[in-house]
Amino acid sequence: MKVNTQSVNFVADGKLLDFIQKRMDKLDMFYDKVVGADVYLKVDNTSAKENKIVEIKVLVPRDKFIVKKQCKSFEEAVDSACGSLERQLVKKKEKLRAKA
Numbered sequence: 001m002k003v004n005t006q007s008v009n010f011v012a013d014g015k016l017l018d019f020i021q022k023r024m025d026k027l028d029m030f031y032d033k034v035v036g037a038d039v040y041l042k043v044d045n046t047s048a049k050e051n052k053i054v055e056i057k058v059l060v061p062r063d064k065f066i067v068k069k070q071c072k073s074f075e076e077a078v079d080s081a082c083g084s085l086e087r088q089l090v091k092k093k094e095k096l097r098a099k100a
Helices: 014-029 074-099
Strands: 002-007 034-045 052-060 065-072
Touching: 002 014, 014 052, 014 074, 052 074, 065 074
Parallel strands: 002 034
Antiparallel strands: 034 052, 052 065
């Protein structure tokens, strides 16, 4: 799957980008018609510990899913967002099966 990753106001290191790519590739197991994904990494300028924001937009034919998570680390946020996306993709796949 083609994953576009953008980090806002900082430079993401290679380990983080590899982690995101591997985690996003797992979404293909749940729904095989995924076209691509856009991942936005942001750091919130607050004193709170949970200041890492990850926004993921997954494109599928005739639809798109957007999930936004805020956690202590980018890895945790990506993992949480992908969990939500997995549930949404499974639900979409079940609806398509019900129509067929």
